[in-house]
Amino acid sequence: MKLKDIGEFGLIEKIKQTTSIPDGVIGIGDDCAILPQDTLMETLVSTDMLVEGSHFLRSDVKPKQLGWKSAAVNISDIAAMGGKPLATFLSIALPPDLESEWIDDFISGYSECCTKYGATLLGGDTTSCEDKICINVTVLGTCPVGSAKLRSTAKVSDLICVTGNLGDSAGGLKAILEHRPRTEDCKRLIERHYHPVPRVVEGLKLSKLEGIHAMMDISDGIASDLRHILKSSNVSAEIDLSKLPISDELKAVWPEDLYNLATSGGEDYELLFTIDPSIISSISIPFTVIGTILPNNDNNTIQWIGSDTVFMGFRHF
Amino acid sequence: MKLKDIGEFGLIEKIKQTTSIPDGVIGIGDDCAILPQDTLMETLVSTDMLVEGSHFLRSDVKPKQLGWKSAAVNISDIAAMGGKPLATFLSIALPPDLESEWIDDFISGYSECCTKYGATLLGGDTTSCEDKICINVTVLGTCPVGSAKLRSTAKVSDLICVTGNLGDSAGGLKAILEHRPRTEDCKRLIERHYHPVPRVVEGLKLSKLEGIHAMMDISDGIASDLRHILKSSNVSAEIDLSKLPISDELKAVWPEDLYNLATSGGEDYELLFTIDPSIISSISIPFTVIGTILPNNDNNTIQWIGSDTVFMGFRHF
Numbered sequence: 001m002k003l004k005d006i007g008e009f010g011l012i013e014k015i016k017q018t019t020s021i022p023d024g025v026i027g028i029g030d031d032c033a034i035l036p037q038d039t040l041m042e043t044l045v046s047t048d049m050l051v052e053g054s055h056f057l058r059s060d061v062k063p064k065q066l067g068w069k070s071a072a073v074n075i076s077d078i079a080a081m082g083g084k085p086l087a088t089f090l091s092i093a094l095p096p097d098l099e100s101e102w103i104d105d106f107i108s109g110y111s112e113c114c115t116k117y118g119a120t121l122l123g124g125d126t127t128s129c130e131d132k133i134c135i136n137v138t139v140l141g142t143c144p145v146g147s148a149k150l151r152s153t154a155k156v157s158d159l160i161c162v163t164g165n166l167g168d169s170a171g172g173l174k175a176i177l178e179h180r181p182r183t184e185d186c187k188r189l190i191e192r193h194y195h196p197v198p199r200v201v202e203g204l205k206l207s208k209l210e211g212i213h214a215m216m217d218i219s220d221g222i223a224s225d226l227r228h229i230l231k232s233s234n235v236s237a238e239i240d241l242s243k244l245p246i247s248d249e250l251k252a253v254w255p256e257d258l259y260n261l262a263t264s265g266g267e268d269y270e271l272l273f274t275i276d277p278s279i280i281s282s283i284s285i286p287f288t289v290i291g292t293i294l295p296n297n298d299n300n301t302i303q304w305i306g307s308d309t310v311f312m313g314f315r316h317f
Numbered sequence: 318m319k320l321k322d323i324g325e326f327g328l329i330e331k332i333k334q335t336t337s338i339p340d341g342v343i344g345i346g347d348d349c350a351i352l353p354q355d356t357l358m359e360t361l362v363s364t365d366m367l368v369e370g371s372h373f374l375r376s377d378v379k380p381k382q383l384g385w386k387s388a389a390v391n392i393s394d395i396a397a398m399g400g401k402p403l404a405t406f407l408s409i410a411l412p413p414d415l416e417s418e419w420i421d422d423f424i425s426g427y428s429e430c431c432t433k434y435g436a437t438l439l440g441g442d443t444t445s446c447e448d449k450i451c452i453n454v455t456v457l458g459t460c461p462v463g464s465a466k467l468r469s470t471a472k473v474s475d476l477i478c479v480t481g482n483l484g485d486s487a488g489g490l491k492a493i494l495e496h497r498p499r500t501e502d503c504k505r506l507i508e509r510h511y512h513p514v515p516r517v518v519e520g521l522k523l524s525k526l527e528g529i530h531a532m533m534d535i536s537d538g539i540a541s542d543l544r545h546i547l548k549s550s551n552v553s554a555e556i557d558l559s560k561l562p563i564s565d566e567l568k569a570v571w572p573e574d575l576y577n578l579a580t581s582g583g584e585d586y587e588l589l590f591t592i593d594p595s596i597i598s599s600i601s602i603p604f605t606v607i608g609t610i611l612p613n614n615d616n617n618t619i620q621w622i623g624s625d626t627v628f629m630g631f632r633h634f
Contacts, residue, residue: 001416001417002413002414002415002416002417003411003412003413003414003415003416003417003420004413004414005417006417006420008443008444011411011420011443012443014420014421014424015407015424015438015441015443018424018425018427018428018438019428019431019437019438019439020437021437021439022437025404025437025439027437027438027439027440028438028439028440028441032440033404033406033439033440035403035404035439035457037354037355037360038354038355038356039355043354043360045404045406045439045440045455045457046406046440047406047408047440047441047442047453047455048408048442049408049409049410049442049444049451049453051410051444051445051446051451053446053447054410054444054445054446054447055444086352087342087350087352087362089350089362089363089364089455090332091364091365091366091453092366093366093368093371093451094320094328095320096319096320096321097319097320097321098319098320099318099319099320100318100319100320100322100323103320103323103328103331104331107331107332107335108335110335111335111336114336120336120337120338120339120342120344121332121335121336121344121345122336122338122342122344122345122350122352122362123344123345123349123350123362123363123364124332124345124364125364125365125366125453126325126328126329126332127325127366127368127371127372128368128371129368129370129371129449129451130370130371132446132449132451134366134368134410134446134449134451136364136366136408136442136453138362138364138406138455140352140362
């Protein structure tokens with residue numbers, strides 16, 4: 001059997017089976033692992049790899065944008081648990097004939113993002129790869145003991161909420177790949193693709209509210225990511241497609257493909273969270289209610305109100 | 318200017334300049350970063366990337382060996398500071414048509430090493446890469462506050478010591494690349510290349526002795542690695558080539574290339590440390606004295622006693 005037949009989640013399941021997690025530690029299955037630090041604080045750790053050809057095309061992305069994005073998508077994992085970013089570690093494999101200016105710009109974008117969110121670059125590894133750029137970032141964060149928001153804590157009747165708009169990043173990527181004319185709308189979508197904003201401030205505010213039950217960031221689209229919450233929490237859900245927050249720019253550029261981009265495009269790096277309906281008025285950040293958590297219907301599925309399509313989310317293999 | 322003209326250390330210097338390290342934290346320049354944990358303990362973090370074609374050839378290395386080695390070279394960085402390994406995070410980019418058996422064997426070797434040294438696999442990232450396997454491991458460890466051994470603390474008159482033998486791994490790699498007949502000696506060198514043993518027990522013992530001044534692990538060969546200690550500590554050194562610990566296997570297979578392999582081959586993953594001569598009899602692990610720390614001679618150079626060659630160590634670019 002080939003890897004593509006097992007799929008990403010099959011692979012993660014294989015890896016999970018070989019590891020036994022000590023008491024007091026949360027391992028594979030959330031946006032970050034959680035390790036005890038002292039009696040007051042816990043350490044959050046997450047890691048993400050970006051490979052040329054799979055995650056970006058060198059001819060399209062500016063090195064400064066790629067540097068920012070490499071840091072941002074990792075810091076987003078700390079935001080997803082409601083943590084405070086602390087430090088990053090950058091491993092990078094580069095072709096020996098790459099221009100040194102490329103590296104300078106990459107590091108400049110990377111450092112800008114780290115500085116903005118307080119995640120100091122503390123180490124890493126530099127090595128060569130004949131023909132491809134490969135980047136891995138590990139991020140450490142911190143949060144008060146027991147305050148990290150998990151995927152496994154959604155409750156029946158919770159409202160399902162998201163920050164920001166969905167689908168802009170995927171709409172920007174589609175515009176790049178299909179060589180769309182660079183209208184102002186199109187440029188804004190592309191900017192959203194290359195310059196994701198980790199929701200650190202929002203995550204920290206949400207982490208302080210007890211009625212926020214489950215939380216994660218949206219990296220593969222809600223169709224895929226919400227399923228992680230449903231499976232971990234053993235519930236199901238309904239999503240009202242008419243309620244999805246969709247930008248005017250996305251409506252203008254891709255009117256025929258809105259629901260697919262907004263549910264399955266991925267790389268939004270917005271927060272997806274479930275709340276006790278009674279706390280809705282105590283949430284002090286902009287957000288949109290898009291659905292409801294339902295009792296488990298045997299296989300943790302999502303009912304899409306407003307379409308017969310079953311959206312699947314982005315697949316890595 | 319191209320990356321290959323700047324070199325690995327030029328690149329690291331560029332990265333270092335963009336980051337400002339908070340008080341109480343040690344960042345780029347040692348085997349691990351050190352972060353405060355609580356009043357008693359500190360957290361150690363290190364990360365390493367292995368790229369197909371640069372670090373290994375898929376046709377030569379067995380996936381189980383590669384899994385072991387990916388974990389071992391990272392755990393070795395914790396050993397290098399005298400720390401206790403705690404957790405690892407594995408990012409891996411794989412071609413979609415890779416056989417699932419390959420992955421199973423890789424994970425089996427990886428887990429075996431993690432389990433042996435107490436470094437639980439707590440998370441990671443799985444993604445695709447069309448034609449190359451790319452692996453990144455981040456390892457976390459812990460040590461009592463102030464007990465981590467650094468590169469910057471070597472003192473004039475210290476004896477320079479190493480654990481184990483030098484050059485076996487490089488001799489094994491050379492045997493693979495040059496298709497040497499697989500004699501018993503040759504097989505043992507190749508085993509040393511594919512199955513490095515992180516010196517965790519030895520590092521922990523050495524970390525308890527105050528007279529151990531500087532310490533690191535040998536990944537690029539002492540010719541390169543000792544220079545890091547010399548530069549950080551602002552000293553120079555002499556190494557007596559006749560004292561280098563060289564195995565009978567290496568002497569049998571590569572009699573004409575011993576000094577080059579032992580000083581510049583790399584991937585030994587032995588410990589390199591400097592000691593106050595007065596504590597030599599309190600060291601309870603096997604080790605060899607190979608030289609002496611001297612006052613700085615303006616450019617932190619190594620005098621090689623027994624050869625006119627200036628050995629340089631392994632270069633990544």
